[in-house]
Amino acid sequence: MPESKLVQDNAQLDFSAGIQKADRLGAFLISLPKWAAYAVIAWQIRLSIEALVGKYAFPSLLTRFWRQASAWEVVCWIAGMLGLLLGLYSRRLLNRQVARDLSRLDTLEKRLDDLAGSRVGSAAGDRGQP
Amino acid sequence: MTPTLPFLYLPDAVTLILLLLVLDALRRVAVIHIRQELLIIRKEMLAFRLAGDPARVDAGYAALRRLIDSSITLAPRLSPARLLFIYRLLRKSVKRGSPAPPPDPAREVGDRIAGASDRDCREKLRRLQMEMSLSLGTFFLVASLSGWALLLAAMPGMMKRSITHHPEHRTDAFFDMAERVLGRLGRHAQRIGALTEPPPKHQDTRS
Numbered sequence: 001m002p003e004s005k006l007v008q009d010n011a012q013l014d015f016s017a018g019i020q021k022a023d024r025l026g027a028f029l030i031s032l033p034k035w036a037a038y039a040v041i042a043w044q045i046r047l048s049i050e051a052l053v054g055k056y057a058f059p060s061l062l063t064r065f066w067r068q069a070s071a072w073e074v075v076c077w078i079a080g081m082l083g084l085l086l087g088l089y090s091r092r093l094l095n096r097q098v099a100r101d102l103s104r105l106d107t108l109e110k111r112l113d114d115l116a117g118s119r120v121g122s123a124a125g126d127r128g129q130p
Numbered sequence: 131m132t133p134t135l136p137f138l139y140l141p142d143a144v145t146l147i148l149l150l151l152v153l154d155a156l157r158r159v160a161v162i163h164i165r166q167e168l169l170i171i172r173k174e175m176l177a178f179r180l181a182g183d184p185a186r187v188d189a190g191y192a193a194l195r196r197l198i199d200s201s202i203t204l205a206p207r208l209s210p211a212r213l214l215f216i217y218r219l220l221r222k223s224v225k226r227g228s229p230a231p232p233p234d235p236a237r238e239v240g241d242r243i244a245g246a247s248d249r250d251c252r253e254k255l256r257r258l259q260m261e262m263s264l265s266l267g268t269f270f271l272v273a274s275l276s277g278w279a280l281l282l283a284a285m286p287g288m289m290k291r292s293i294t295h296h297p298e299h300r301t302d303a304f305f306d307m308a309e310r311v312l313g314r315l316g317r318h319a320q321r322i323g324a325l326t327e328p329p330p331k332h333q334d335t336r337s
Contacts, residue, residue, distance in 0.1 A: 022215035044139035080148030087155025
């Protein structure tokens with residue numbers, strides 16, 4: 001094997017490894033905000049559990065959710081719940097539709113391709129080619 | 131004497147969880163939406179094929195179909211933050227003058243389409259490829275937080291450039307530029323995203 005080909009293959013391998021590494025780094029980067037949010041949520045839940053272990057657990061829970069919740073929080077909860085329901089519903093619906101459409105298209109295209117293949121084969125047969 | 135009630139962070143945790151879930155759901159819905167758009171393009175391609183000779187497969191047609199299928203698979207990975215490091219690596223390798231430049235699927239498909247003998251077919255496939263790039267570019271910019279950040283960073287420059295045009299043509303100039311930028315972004319995103327795919331085990335020989 002010529003040396004230049006080896007060098008090229010090595011460069012290609014290095015490049016592919018670099019791509020994999022960069023892809024993993026990117027995937028890690030986009031998961032960081034999610035993990036940060038999970039950490040904050042866990043911390044908030046831990047603080048709340050500690051507080052709820054005390055004497056006035058139920059009244060404080062009621063007060064915080066009922067009287068101390070700001071209008072923004074209530075709006076966010078309602079919007080969040082609606083968004084979540086809509087998101088889950090659309091996801092289910094659309095996912096099913098995309099999968100169905102894709103399989104239908106694939107079947108149709110495959111049939112057409114087979115038809116094209118058989119036509120080419122028969123044309124070759126007419127010309128006496130193998 | 132009224133007891134001092136401890137302050138609870140539970141509602142804040144609930145808000146944050148909801149926010150996370152909603153953002154995640156939005157991203158997933160955006161991915162399904164782009165898949166649907168790409169499927170619509172594929173359906174249009176099929177309708178065009180059926181309108182002509184269905185048994186005839188053009189090389190450009192088959193290549194564009196493969197590109198659309200690959201984009202459908204790649205869609206969840208297409209976001210500026212995810213592809214940033216690959217983009218940097220690619221730029222570095224281009225600057226260094228890499229011996230084997232990475233493939234550019236969109237350009238290869240464009241070349242195949244340009245080689246089509248039928249003019250109608252060529253124009254149609256070219257338009258569909260452009261539509262695909264535009265859809266991917268829009269998805270790349272709108273369907274993720276990093277995309278929004280990129281959009282915010284790019285918007286002032288685009289506005290500034292369109293303001294320098296004559297007031298009558300300002301809107302047209304802005305949309306022309308947006309179309310160009312989105313098309314280019316879509317092609318680049320597709321190219322960079324395709325690099326993360328494992329190489330195909332067998333080559334489709336139909337084309």
